[in-house]
Amino acid sequence: MIDSMVAKHAAWPKKDDIIFALAAKAQSATKEYGTDKVIDSTLGALMNDNGDLVCLETVYNELKTLPNTAIASYAMVAGQPDFLEAIIKNCFKDYKPNGYIKAVATPGGSGSVRHTIYNYTNLGDSVLVSDWYWKPYATIAEEYGRKVENFELLNDKNEFNVKSFENNFERLLNKQKRIVTIINSPAHNPTGYSLNDDEWIEVLNVMKKNAENKENRITLLVDTAYIAYAGKGDERRKFFKLFSDLPSNILVVIAHSLSKSHTMYGMRIGAAICISSNKEIADEFYYSCSHSSRANWSNCNRGAMEVLTKIENDETKLKAYEAELHKYKNMLQDRADAFVKASEEIGLKILPYRDGFFISIPCKNAKAISDEMIKENLFLIPLEMGLRFAVCAVSKEKCKKAPALIKKAMDNII
Amino acid sequence: MIDSMVAKHAAWPKKDDIIFALAAKAQSATKEYGTDKVIDSTLGALMNDNGDLVCLETVYNELKTLPNTAIASYAMVAGQPDFLEAIIKNCFKDYKPNGYIKAVATPGGSGSVRHTIYNYTNLGDSVLVSDWYWKPYATIAEEYGRKVENFELLNDKNEFNVKSFENNFERLLNKQKRIVTIINSPAHNPTGYSLNDDEWIEVLNVMKKNAENKENRITLLVDTAYIAYAGKGDERRKFFKLFSDLPSNILVVIAHSLSKSHTMYGMRIGAAICISSNKEIADEFYYSCSHSSRANWSNCNRGAMEVLTKIENDETKLKAYEAELHKYKNMLQDRADAFVKASEEIGLKILPYRDGFFISIPCKNAKAISDEMIKENLFLIPLEMGLRFAVCAVSKEKCKKAPALIKKAMDNII
Numbered sequence: 001m002i003d004s005m006v007a008k009h010a011a012w013p014k015k016d017d018i019i020f021a022l023a024a025k026a027q028s029a030t031k032e033y034g035t036d037k038v039i040d041s042t043l044g045a046l047m048n049d050n051g052d053l054v055c056l057e058t059v060y061n062e063l064k065t066l067p068n069t070a071i072a073s074y075a076m077v078a079g080q081p082d083f084l085e086a087i088i089k090n091c092f093k094d095y096k097p098n099g100y101i102k103a104v105a106t107p108g109g110s111g112s113v114r115h116t117i118y119n120y121t122n123l124g125d126s127v128l129v130s131d132w133y134w135k136p137y138a139t140i141a142e143e144y145g146r147k148v149e150n151f152e153l154l155n156d157k158n159e160f161n162v163k164s165f166e167n168n169f170e171r172l173l174n175k176q177k178r179i180v181t182i183i184n185s186p187a188h189n190p191t192g193y194s195l196n197d198d199e200w201i202e203v204l205n206v207m208k209k210n211a212e213n214k215e216n217r218i219t220l221l222v223d224t225a226y227i228a229y230a231g232k233g234d235e236r237r238k239f240f241k242l243f244s245d246l247p248s249n250i251l252v253v254i255a256h257s258l259s260k261s262h263t264m265y266g267m268r269i270g271a272a273i274c275i276s277s278n279k280e281i282a283d284e285f286y287y288s289c290s291h292s293s294r295a296n297w298s299n300c301n302r303g304a305m306e307v308l309t310k311i312e313n314d315e316t317k318l319k320a321y322e323a324e325l326h327k328y329k330n331m332l333q334d335r336a337d338a339f340v341k342a343s344e345e346i347g348l349k350i351l352p353y354r355d356g357f358f359i360s361i362p363c364k365n366a367k368a369i370s371d372e373m374i375k376e377n378l379f380l381i382p383l384e385m386g387l388r389f390a391v392c393a394v395s396k397e398k399c400k401k402a403p404a405l406i407k408k409a410m411d412n413i414i
Numbered sequence: 415m416i417d418s419m420v421a422k423h424a425a426w427p428k429k430d431d432i433i434f435a436l437a438a439k440a441q442s443a444t445k446e447y448g449t450d451k452v453i454d455s456t457l458g459a460l461m462n463d464n465g466d467l468v469c470l471e472t473v474y475n476e477l478k479t480l481p482n483t484a485i486a487s488y489a490m491v492a493g494q495p496d497f498l499e500a501i502i503k504n505c506f507k508d509y510k511p512n513g514y515i516k517a518v519a520t521p522g523g524s525g526s527v528r529h530t531i532y533n534y535t536n537l538g539d540s541v542l543v544s545d546w547y548w549k550p551y552a553t554i555a556e557e558y559g560r561k562v563e564n565f566e567l568l569n570d571k572n573e574f575n576v577k578s579f580e581n582n583f584e585r586l587l588n589k590q591k592r593i594v595t596i597i598n599s600p601a602h603n604p605t606g607y608s609l610n611d612d613e614w615i616e617v618l619n620v621m622k623k624n625a626e627n628k629e630n631r632i633t634l635l636v637d638t639a640y641i642a643y644a645g646k647g648d649e650r651r652k653f654f655k656l657f658s659d660l661p662s663n664i665l666v667v668i669a670h671s672l673s674k675s676h677t678m679y680g681m682r683i684g685a686a687i688c689i690s691s692n693k694e695i696a697d698e699f700y701y702s703c704s705h706s707s708r709a710n711w712s713n714c715n716r717g718a719m720e721v722l723t724k725i726e727n728d729e730t731k732l733k734a735y736e737a738e739l740h741k742y743k744n745m746l747q748d749r750a751d752a753f754v755k756a757s758e759e760i761g762l763k764i765l766p767y768r769d770g771f772f773i774s775i776p777c778k779n780a781k782a783i784s785d786e787m788i789k790e791n792l793f794l795i796p797l798e799m800g801l802r803f804a805v806c807a808v809s810k811e812k813c814k815k816a817p818a819l820i821k822k823a824m825d826n827i828i
Contacts, residue, residue, distance in 0.1 A: 010533035055482035068469035110712035119424035143709035266716030280417040295557035298524035302680030
């Protein structure tokens with residue numbers, strides 16, 4: 001009797017996702033002890049203070065008043081043309097870079113990461129990501145026989161570590177002659193770090209220097225999953241302008257997701273948006289990604305496209321949406337401020353938080369500390385290099401309390 | 415200046431989909447001349463007699479009354495457990511085979527085809543499909559450095575060509591030691607052919623004979639995209655029972671889509687459902703496909719899952735849904751009957767139609783004939799081996815008229 005059928009490259013450990021398992025534990029604790037007794041910071045989705053998912057009214061009112069045909073119809077493989085215009089507008093706002101810009105619809109940001117990694121690297125290549133990173137980058141890479149290698153996100157001053165980026169970037173590029181590097185900013189998952197504009201300029205200088213050799217192929221993938229919650233106004237979009245008029249062997253791809261910005265996590269919509277100084281290269285991106293879409297999910301959620309298009313193309317609706325989003329952005333920033341302040345007061349060392357859904361606490365033994373915290377009914381996610389606390393999911397009151405609980409558990413374990 | 419950035423395997427011709435281009439032409443002709451003057455049989459979606467997309471009320475009423483959180487939340491990577499139960503029930507109805515059955519949610523049937531091809535073949539392998547086939551099988555294969563090779567769908571008696579299947583199956587299996595073969599039945603796209611149960615038994619006998627060599631790895635992918643419109647009652651599901659208790663080196667995967675059955679084309683939901691006599695192999699399938707899902711689209715449309723689950727788990731809702739579907743199934747079968755009868759009367763040779771959205775007319779010069787027909791305001795899709803007429807999109811009256819128009823154009827061209 002045989003007990004394996006898959007090809008070698010497709011055999012993976014038979015294990016379930018750790019985040020979902022912890023979230024399930026947290027939910028059953030909440031049921032048993034009540035919301036006020038449990039701090040559930042497991043899931044990366046915005047919750048109100050009662051722990052219920054925030055669903056923007058301005059988004060779901062649009063969805064539910066769409067004609068059925070606008071939901072039922074197939075979308076075009078690359079996405080509806082008016083949607084692609086709308087999502088480019090939604091992404092860049094007033095900071096659209098100069099260049100040829102082409103977009104292809106994808107299921108959330110994940111699909112954009114998939115397309116960029118698969119289409120712009122070769123089998124056996126390594127993708128460069130920071131040492132604190134969203135694990136599915138590695139899942140996508142390994143699915144296709146690629147690997148991830150790391151640079152250090154932060155230097156000893158807790159700033160973006162350009163030196164480590166440069167060393168690893170050049171090491172891989174010299175070996176592979178082509179490179180895909182992912183920068184998840186603003187509002188990095190899991191740390192909440194955002195590169196400032198000077199740091200972006202330094203990153204691009206490294207790339208431009210290496211682009212002088214025209215044999216090199218450099219692809220910068222910018223994951224903007226959490227951008228809607230970054231900064232006070234739109235200042236966290238200014239860096240997009242830096243992608244203007246780059247050498248033609250630097251391709252920039254934005255993995256732009258509407259999951260968080262429109263609370264459409266479950267609807268699976270986003271886009272891969274490229275910027276190139278060369279029309280041929282932008283077109284090549286469009287057809288390469290369209291082929292990949294056809295060969296994976298065929299086409300994306302039509303109703304979700306219609307919702308964005310309707311909101312972006314109607315000034316009144318757009319204002320209402322932005323006002324609703326802004327309310328929750330403030331709520332999130334208040335929570336994060338409370339967590340950061342309480343951490344300072346209690347002496348809990350956290351990574352430099354700027355924006356977004358998560359704050360990270362660097363430590364060894366993250367798994368042991370997370371297990372210890374479960375006894376206190378505080379649920380957070382253990383990572384290789386520390387703990388991830390989802391401020392998006394926890395009320396301000398609890399964000400004030402959590403650092404002391406975490407500090408205590410860490411002191412007990414170490 | 416460089417003008418290409420993608421890796422070699424990801425460079426594809428810069429051309430757009432021919433079906434969408436023709437559909438756009440048909441729609442502009444309809445605008446110019448009126449619905450009654452144009453026969454638009456381009457798109458594979460069910461239309462009413464006015465050419466408007468059918469959207470089942472019993473489906474969209476469910477969607478639009480879901481709580482927002484049931485749409486907004488992330489689904490689990492493999493799909494919600496209650497959805498997976500519901501879609502297995504929806505697929506097999508009273509004909510669930512014996513064996514270990516595991517399902518993973520996918521965006522329509524396309525995602526299931528992708529998972530099965532990528533995970534169960536090696537780079538360079540060929541996937542076996544019939545000579546009349548849905549072109550995206552080839553798109554999926556070539557995306558991943560695989561090819562398709564063909565057997566002849568029909569013998570000279572217009573029955574399933576088991577001999578051609580057997581020869582090509584054994585030829586590829588001997589070379590590759592593993593094979594994925596796709597059978598799109600019932601209601602084959604583009605011919606409308608359905609294997610009868612005796613033909614299925616013959617197909618399985620070929621596989622069982624070759625499964626005696628335990629080194630061989632045989633994966634049968636059954637594409638049931640159009641099953642909801644096949645047969646009068648559920649008799650076109652009986653063949654599922656034949657997948658009971660097969661040797662463990664034969665894995666059956668059903669690419670089961672809700673696009674057509676629930677008129678949820680644009681919502682992108684379906685599942686890859688495997689049947690194996692070995693629990694390890696079914697589990698392996700589940701984890702391999704879950705890894706692939708995470709690495710491509712992350713998770714599928716949550717609201718679409720909820721809709722199916724609600725309908726399948728409520729006897730009253732299920733009956734109402736089935737009654738509504740049945741009405742349109744009858745409409746479709748009436749149209750197809752009219753087309754087949756008119757073809758016989760006029761002497762237009764068509765392929766043996768049994769079920770489904772399409773009828774095919776074998777011919778050379780399909781492109782020239784299609785171009786000729788455009789002048790008559792009849793729009794159909796030219797394929798390599800003939801013409802595809804979408805009865806799903808055309809009223810019964812027009813289905814009666816079309817064969818004479820097609821015959822005339824063919825006579826003019828040949």
